[in-house]
Amino acid sequence: MVAIKQISIFMENKPGSLARVAKTLSDGGVNIRALTVAEAGDFGVIRMVVDDTAEGYQVLRDGGFTVSETDVLAVELKDVPGGLYEIAKTLGEHNINMDYAYAFVTAKAERAMLILRVDDLKGAVEVLQKAGIVIATRREVQNI
DSSP, X not given: OOOEEEXXXXXXXXXXXXXXXXXXXXXXXXXXXEEEEEEETTEEEEEEEESOHHHHHXXXXXXTOEEEEEEEEEEEEOSSXXXXXXXXXXXXXXXXXXXXXXXXXXXXXXXXXXXXXXXXXXXXXXXXXXXXXXXXXXXXXXXX
16 A cells, blocks of 8 residues: 555644644654644644654654544645646545645655545545556655
8 A cells, every 4th residue: 555654743722832843853853744734723733744754653642742643645746737636536536535635845846745635545546546646655755
């Protein structure tokens, strides 16, 4: 399976929360590759892909954070108008729901990547690959 691990942190939505997470990872030598923050009133969820998931998970747990791991896909996204449409259309046509997604462009703008949580991981991999959409491996994402 080409799924990668995403770390999710549940915490209070207040000033300095993200800084504490970033400092903990920095002190642990863990580099963030992609990140999204969603708020739900007084609390929020920070979702991220890091270069060393096991280490990131451990330093956050040791730092007292409420943390979990989730399987997600890292999909190469064409960095042109319609790039997201191609992926969303392919999944939608096969009745696969995107629970959430976040994207980033690599430092040299060589590639755009979409981190994607779906309700049918195996099915998503199958239909995306059949459509010629590249799914990145954990190693590829860690080395971006």
